Amino acid sequence: MKYGVNEQGYYGDFGGAYVPEMLYPNVEELRQQYLTILNDPDFKAEFNQLLKDYVGRPSPLYYAKRYSEKYGANIFLKREDLNHTGSHKINNAIGQILLAQRLGKKRIIAETGAGQHGVATATVCALKGIECVVYMGEVDMERQAPNVARMKMLGAKVVPAMSGSRTLKDATNEALRDWIANPVDTHYIIGSVVGPYPYPDMVARFQSIISFETKKQLFEHTGKELPEYVMACVGGGSNAMGMFYHFLDDESVRLIAVEAAGKGVNSGHSAATTFLGKEGVLHGSRTILMQTEDGQVVEPYSISAGLDYPGIGPQHAHLYKIKRAEYASVTDDEALQAGLLCCQLEGIIPAIESAHALAQLEKMKFKKDDNVVICLSGRGDKDLNTYIKYFNY
Amino acid sequence: MSYEPSNNMNRLNQLFATKGNNLLSIYYTAGYPELNSTLDIAEALEKAGVDFLEIGFPYSDPVADGPTIQNSSQQALDSGMTLKVLFEQLKDLRKRISIPILLMGYVNPIMQYGVERFCKQAAEVGVDGVIVPDLPIYEYETIYAKYFKGNNLSNIFLITPQTSPDRISKIDDLSNSFIYLLSSSSITGGSLNVSDSIEAYYTRVKAMNLKNPTIIGFGISDNATFTKACQYANGAIVGSKFVKLLEEDNYLEKIPAFVQSIRPIY
Ligand SMILES: Cc1ncc(COP(=O)(O)O)c(C=O)c1O
Numbered sequence: 001m002k003y004g005v006n007e008q009g010y011y012g013d014f015g016g017a018y019v020p021e022m023l024y025p026n027v028e029e030l031r032q033q034y035l036t037i038l039n040d041p042d043f044k045a046e047f048n049q050l051l052k053d054y055v056g057r058p059s060p061l062y063y064a065k066r067y068s069e070k071y072g073a074n075i076f077l078k079r080e081d082l083n084h085t086g087s088h089k090i091n092n093a094i095g096q097i098l099l100a101q102r103l104g105k106k107r108i109i110a111e112t113g114a115g116q117h118g119v120a121t122a123t124v125c126a127l128k129g130i131e132c133v134v135y136m137g138e139v140d141m142e143r144q145a146p147n148v149a150r151m152k153m154l155g156a157k158v159v160p161a162m163s164g165s166r167t168l169k170d171a172t173n174e175a176l177r178d179w180i181a182n183p184v185d186t187h188y189i190i191g192s193v194v195g196p197y198p199y200p201d202m203v204a205r206f207q208s209i210i211s212f213e214t215k216k217q218l219f220e221h222t223g224k225e226l227p228e229y230v231m232a233c234v235g236g237g238s239n240a241m242g243m244f245y246h247f248l249d250d251e252s253v254r255l256i257a258v259e260a261a262g263k264g265v266n267s268g269h270s271a272a273t274t275f276l277g278k279e280g281v282l283h284g285s286r287t288i289l290m291q292t293e294d295g296q297v298v299e300p301y302s303i304s305a306g307l308d309y310p311g312i313g314p315q316h317a318h319l320y321k322i323k324r325a326e327y328a329s330v331t332d333d334e335a336l337q338a339g340l341l342c343c344q345l346e347g348i349i350p351a352i353e354s355a356h357a358l359a360q361l362e363k364m365k366f367k368k369d370d371n372v373v374i375c376l377s378g379r380g381d382k383d384l385n386t387y388i389k390y391f392n393y
Numbered sequence: 394m395s396y397e398p399s400n401n402m403n404r405l406n407q408l409f410a411t412k413g414n415n416l417l418s419i420y421y422t423a424g425y426p427e428l429n430s431t432l433d434i435a436e437a438l439e440k441a442g443v444d445f446l447e448i449g450f451p452y453s454d455p456v457a458d459g460p461t462i463q464n465s466s467q468q469a470l471d472s473g474m475t476l477k478v479l480f481e482q483l484k485d486l487r488k489r490i491s492i493p494i495l496l497m498g499y500v501n502p503i504m505q506y507g508v509e510r511f512c513k514q515a516a517e518v519g520v521d522g523v524i525v526p527d528l529p530i531y532e533y534e535t536i537y538a539k540y541f542k543g544n545n546l547s548n549i550f551l552i553t554p555q556t557s558p559d560r561i562s563k564i565d566d567l568s569n570s571f572i573y574l575l576s577s578s579s580i581t582g583g584s585l586n587v588s589d590s591i592e593a594y595y596t597r598v599k600a601m602n603l604k605n606p607t608i609i610g611f612g613i614s615d616n617a618t619f620t621k622a623c624q625y626a627n628g629a630i631v632g633s634k635f636v637k638l639l640e641e642d643n644y645l646e647k648i649p650a651f652v653q654s655i656r657p658i659y
Contacts, residue, residue: 008531018500020457020526021551022578024560163463169454176456183555183578281501281527282454294475295505296453 003248003315003324009197012321014288014314017196018281022180026188027284029103031198037102038095038205050094051209054127055084057091059210061217061373066345073228073366076221077346077376078214080239085120087351087378088207088239089191093120095206097128100187107131107186111161111175113140113168113235114306114353115147116378117191122156132156135174137167140305147382165299168235168309172283192236193313196284200313207242214373215246222371229364231256232375233356234273234327235306237313239377244325255325257316258360260302265329271300272329273312274320282311288320303332303386306353306378334359336390339380351378352386403521403545404493405570408445409606409627416628417619417656418608419635420447420497422465423482424474426639431482432489437645439492441652446490447524447630450479450498457526459582461633476506480514487519495549497524512540522547522570530567538567547571553578554594561601571606574598574626576613582633585612585621595625619655631655 009015009031017027037043051057060079067075080088100108108125110132112118118134125132134151138160141148151158164170172194179188193200193207215225230247232240234257247253262270270276277288280295289311290298302308312320319325330338339355342348350358354377366372380387387393402410419438423431435446451466451474458466479496486494496515503511503525515523523546528537533548541548547570552561555578564572574595576585598607609622610630622629638644638651 016529016532018527018529018532021556022457022553022575022580024529025553025555025557163467164453173454173456177459177580180457181579181583183553278505280504281499283456284527291501291505293505294477295502296470297501 001249003319005197005201005315011315011318013279014286014317015197015200016286017284018286019196019284020180022183023176023196026179026183027196033103034099034198034202037099043098043102046098047095051091055090055094056082057209058213058217059083061214061221063221064346067361070345071361071364071366072368073370073372074222075361076218076227076371076373078210078243078373080210080375080377081348081350081354081379085116085123086381087116087120088210088242088375089117089120090123091209091242092191092203092206092238093117093124093189096187096189097124097130100130100189101128103187105185105187107133107182108189109133109135109175109178109186110189110191111135111168111171112191113137113171113308114304114351115140115144115151115382116306118156118158119147119150119154121189122151122154125156126154133178134158135161135171135178137161137165137171139166140168140171143386144305144382167305169297176283192238193241193315194236194283194285194311200285200315203238204241204245204315207238208245210239210242210375211244211246214243218371218373224371226250226253227371227373229254229256229370229372231258231357231360231372233258233307233353233377234312234316235309235353236311237316239375241313241315243373243375248324255319256360257325257327258356259327259329260304260307260335260356261329261331262301262303264331269301271302271308271310273310274327275329277311285314287311287314288317304335304352304356306351307356328360328363330356330359334362336387338362339387340391348376349380350376351380352383354378403547403570405445405521405547408493409571412444413606414627415623415656416444416608417652418445418447418628418630419443420449420630420632421636421639422449422451422462422469423479424451424469424472425465425636426468426644428472428474429482431479432486433645434639435490435494437648438652439490441649442658443492443652444628445493445495447495447497450474450476450496450502452499452502455499457580459580459633461582461636465636465639476502476511480518483518483520493521494519495522495524496520500525500528508537509540512544512546515546516544520546522549524549524573526551530563534567549573551575552598554591558601561598561603565603565605568605571608571627572603574607574609576609576611576622579611581611583612584614585618599625616655616657
């Protein structure tokens with residue numbers, strides 16, 4: 001694959017495994033084993049069976065008629081919101097729990113922002129009867145309270161991350177610290193295409209099911225495998241990478257990634273990483289991150305907990321730098337309005353994360369016959385409080 | 394007492410050449426508890442008999458550190474500590490302090506400062522070595538090593554109970570002053586727990602007859618843990634326990650008694 005990872009774990013200038021020696025054996029074990037395990041017929045069979053019977057895949061590719069009329073193109077929604085647990089995060093969680101089992105791990109840790117990855121991880125741990133600890137920023141525990149309750153019902157222990165901005169980046173720090181202290185029996189299920197190599201590649205492979213299905217489904221709808229546009233929101237970038245994966249080598253397909261601008265790119269309250277960031281190291285990989293001149297990580301802001309992250313995965317940094325994908329940004333207000341529009345035009349309440357991708361439709365100039373696929377990465381149940389407050393329902 | 398590095402022997406190499414055991418090193422965070430306390434603390438520690446120092450430059454997201462050092466780092470950042478400020482403070486380092494000095498911190502601030510500029514300035518002010526926990530061997534060898542070597546700075550690698558013998562040998566080859574032996578796989582600020590398996594690990598490393606001396610760190614907090622560590626290595630490093638002392642009033646005056654409590658001189 002032209003845009004894939006090389007042997008050293010790099011995508012162009014980005015990637016690698018910048019981890020302290022304490023984490024080296026864990027990461028090295030994964031590096032040595034992940035491809036063998038992922039290619040094992042037994043693994044594949046169990047993965048595919050669970051995706052079908054437990055997650056409910058394939059997720060529909062829905063032709064959104066009223067959106068299409070409004071925006072003057074054929075708009076399709078890839079319905080990851082219909083997955084069990086309500087988002088694309090479950091695809092990766094299923095893959096990693098099966099991997100962890102094959103590595104003989106007895107305990108699972110995870111970080112979560114919106115709580116979707118935490119819920120997905122708690123779910124697969126319940127499924128397999130494995131102990132689960134989820135780190136979540138204290139601020140996020142408040143704004144995504146229903147997901148905290150869900151994780152607890154599923155048997156996970158939820159530990160508040162109290163350092164820094166008390167959001168996703170700090171939850172990730174705490175999970176890494178836990179992994180340092182528990183190097184032998186614990187597997188860390190990272191929730192996005194971030195972290196040291198091989199995580200970005202491994203998570204992208206698990207999420208690539210999104211674009212794999214889309215190609216076939218689009219052919220059934222239109223007689224063509226390739227759309228003109230593929231769009232997705234980017235926190236760390238896993239739903240976007242899953243949505244882009246099988247289109248990367250099809251250079252005619254325009255890949256649009258949408259970041260969270262928060263209160264505006266230049267407001268000082270934003271998470272629009274490619275607009276505000278510089279190259280550096282975050283959470284184990286060389287990537288683009290928001291930072292001060294002195295190399296301190298800047299605390300991001302977005303109303304969407306899942307996009308409130310100061311970096312992006314290294315493969316995104318690469319696709320951005322070489323211009324294979326285009327990176328846009330959408331504010332809190334634009335996203336919430338787009339979320340409401342989706343309810344009213346299509347009868348779907350989207351996650352606020354996904355609503356960022358939908359909001360970008362307003363800014364695009366399509367031709368009449370363009371086929372456009374948007375990853376509807378999750379459902380909005382977890383965000384009802386935020387929607388209710390914003391629109392005064 | 395004052396010695397200048399010569400023949401590619403920096404102060405660290407000279408220290409290990411002249412004193413082989415019971416070495417005591419102290420870690421603390423630059424700019425904590427006060428922005429300008431960095432050198433005063435160094436001076437007090439040297440006077441109290443400490444053999445070498447690790448001065449941490451703060452980072453916002455120190456994943457290898459526990460709450461004590463996280464907190465000192467955040468406070469130092471809030472007070473305005475940056476690498477630029479630190480090098481400014483260290484201008485007079487060698488007028489006041491003669492023991493070896495290491496800088497310790499995470500890779501991103503070095504990257505933003507520019508590794509070449511960082512190494513050059515570190516050497517200019519009289520720093521002897523650098524510890525960068527999240528700088529991988531591959532990137533060290535391919536990018537960083539030439540700047541470290543060109544400025545006669547030792548790069549200190551860490552090993553843990555999980556590090557394989559092959560990797561320990563490789564680290565021994567790449568090292569040129571000492572190897573930092575972690576007492577367990579943990580973040581800073583834990584307690585030294587000498588279980589059978591840890592004892593086996595120390596013994597295993599000792600039996601490898603490495604060319605570099607070893608210093609044990611993480612969880613060294615009193616005379617008992619220091620003495621234990623010195624049975625297996627050439628010395629030990631105290632970090633979080635000392636940073637906690639800096640939270641107290643009149644911390645400078647308390648330094649001699651603190652050092653005495655770790656390694657009594659009778
Ligand atoms: C529904 C949904 N979409 C998107 C994201 C952002 O993550 P990523 O960029 O990895 O897809 C999240 C994260 O929590 C999410 O819950």
